[in-house]
Amino acid sequence: MIEEGRPLFLQIAESVEDAIVDGSLREEDQAPSTNELAAFHRINPATAAKGVNMLVDKGVLYKRRGVGMFVAPGAREVLLNERRTAFADRFVEPLLAEARRLGLGPEDITHLITDRAANTPDANANTNEGANQ
Secondary structure, X not given: OOOOOOOHHHHHHHHHXXXXXXXXXXXXXXXXXXXXXXXXXXXXXXXXXXXXXXXXXXXXXXXXXXXXXXXXXXHHHHHHHHHHHHHHHHHHHHHHHHHHHHOOOHHHHHHHHHHHHHOOOOHHHHHHHHXXX
16 A cells, blocks of 8 residues: 555555545544554554644544544545545646637536546446535
8 A cells, every 4th residue: 555655654644534535434433543553554653643643733633632543523524625626626727728728618528527427337326426425
């Protein structure tokens, strides 16, 4: 799971975030400790702590003295909003720029996406999932 070339503490933070986003860690669930993360990924506990503390600073995790780290209320929504914004920046902005170069308007883009999504095997599953969130 650890990728070369990316800071380990960021990868640790993203793995915890992924667990929150996919629902395997829910609000008020206890998050893995820095020692558990360090042992699992075979890294220095200080590196794991740096990733966990980043999530604490972001308000995604909070500490209960003597007990451990827990998922903060509203953490999933914070992460979903953050990732939706990143998705728009990373994918939608370049899409719109290329569409402008091709002379395509918003309705043309919507039509293209709708057609492509309809031909995707799991299109209905994704649409229903998104509607429930």
